[in-house]
Amino acid sequence: MNHKTALTNNIMPLPQSNVTQLYWKNLPALLNPTAPKSQTLEGFDNEFIDIVDYIIRITHRIWEQKNVGLCNNYYAEYCPVHTLGAYADAVSSVVTGTLQTISAFPDRSLIGENVIWRDLGPDQGYYSSHRITSIMTNKGLSEFGEATHKTGRVTTIADCVCFENKIVYEWLVRDNSFLVKQLGIEVLDASEHFAKIPTHPKFEEWRQAEICRVRAQQQSEHQYKTPVDKAVLEFSSKWLDTLFNQKNFGKANVFYHINAKLQWPGGRQAVGIPGIKGTIIQWLASCPDAQATCDHVCAVPFEQETDVVDIAIRWSLTGTFSSKDKKLSAYCGQNFFILAASHLRLVSGKIAQEWTVFDEVAAYANLIRDFNSTNDNSGAK
Incomplete structure (x- = not known):
């Protein structure tokens, strides 16, 4: 059995509690x-x-x-x-x-x-x-x-x-x-x-510190002593590394159910592995050398289900902006940075639903600020 396939199947139900x-x-x-x-x-x-x-x-x-x-x-x-x-x-x-x-x-x-x-x-x-x-x-x-x-x-x-x-x-x-x-x-x-x-x-x-940290693949400084379920932590890290760092989308089926649902920024939605791969690939195409880090993970059981776990991942991504959109072409070659969060609902060890959120408006605004700052400084010289 493939090691990564085994990984997803080894996520055990978290301890049940009466938390709301x-x-x-x-x-x-x-x-x-x-x-x-x-x-x-x-x-x-x-x-x-x-x-x-x-x-x-x-x-x-x-x-x-x-x-x-x-x-x-x-x-x-x-x-x-x-x-x-x-x-x-x-x-x-x-x-x-x-x-x-x-x-x-x-x-x-x-x-x-x-x-x-x-x-x-x-x-x-x-x-x-x-x-x-x-x-x-x-x-x-x-x-x-x-x-x-x-x-x-x-x-x-x-x-x-x-x-x-x-x-x-x-x-x-x-x-x-x-x-x-x-x-x-x-x-x-x-x-x-x-x-x-x-x-x-x-x-x-x-x-700027975050861009340097993520490029160097370093941990966030916000680390906590209490342990996180090992299988959950491994799944979260492998999900980010496989899709965003390695760009190995052929392994998406290791992480997603065949009929999984995805909600991504800008109103992007997909159902099924082909659509999910397409959504992420289209977005990553504007930053093809992107590298991501898994900055925090926590998980709770979903209701009283024995094989359903909800995972929250805070993550960061940086790379070189390389959009083919003519309106954005002036910003190509600049550092691109994303602060993101994903909620994943795992059923029997694979993602059944994903909600990923980050602010594209702010990300582009940062490109514009950098561009204007560079041009202003060039003009001053």
């Missing part, structure tokens, strides 16, 4: 849990019964109920937040960003689709990867341009480290290219507008 799961749960039940505590949640408010309950309820209070000031309760005063287009590390910046998003999309609703978590131990809290679908109407000025008064649907994944009732670190990715298409804005137009927004001084420092 979201699948087909109605919102009133989620907001008013009656079950006893299933996790100790040391240092958290006593009302929360587990980390999933904490994430769902504080998200609802801040975004749905528009209690933006609660960010001060649930975010640490110093809380680094990484996105592909910006950086913030103060709770005041989180409040400002939340207000600005709600101002642009005042009717934004958030549907919590999944929370995949990891207990980091008593000294570090919990790691949460929260996948959200939002429906929202663009009624105000946004980072993409003037209000279009159109409604869009967007998927977001927020990876958070939660310690003693506060989020202390966050990586946030949103499928903005799909959103702007629905709003009637060209992706490159949105990127050009976004590129004009000044960035935090630490943002470029972080991005």
Whole structure:
């Protein structure tokens, strides 16, 4: 038997627990849990019964109920937040960003689709990867341009480290290219507008450091002591390495069921291995020397199924931009960088569903910023 095939079949069901799961749960039940505590949640408010309950309820209070000031309760005063287009590390910046998003999309609703978590131990809290679908109407000025008064649907994944009732670190990715298409804005137009927004001084420092790290295939500095199921970790690393680093798409059947479903940024969807391979290959063609790193993995059982596991992977990718799109040709030869997150649902050791999220608008905006910076410096000389 092929070693990699054996690997996928050796993923065992994770230990069952009574931690909240979201699948087909109605919102009133989620907001008013009656079950006893299933996790100790040391240092958290006593009302929360587990980390999933904490994430769902504080998200609802801040975004749905528009209690933006609660960010001060649930975010640490110093809380680094990484996105592909910006950086913030103060709770005041989180409040400002939340207000600005709600101002642009005042009717934004958030549907919590999944929370995949990891207990980091008593000294570090919990790691949460929260996948959200939002429906929202663009009624105000946004980072993409003037209000279009159109409604869009967007998927977001927020990876958070939660310690003693506060989020202390966050990586946030949103499928903005799909959103702007629905709003009637060209992706490159949105990127050009976004590129004009000044960035935090630490943002470029972080991005350049990440590009160097991923090119060197080094681990992220954010490593945690508590172990992750070995088979899950191996599967996640092999999935990224085989498809993104080695570009061995002939081995996709090792990782995916024949009728697997895929959702990728920009509204890309596929059913079945040929479509999945085509989707990833088409995207990678604009960065053919891309290299990816697996930066964090966590996994939970899906409902009470004995052979279904949900995996959350935070990953990074960099390479040389080489698009054949005439509109993007000026940026060829520049460093291309992606901060991404994927949620995989494995059934009997293979992917049955995949949700991958990264921000193409911000990725192109970074290319534009780099291009403009280089040209400005050349002109100054």
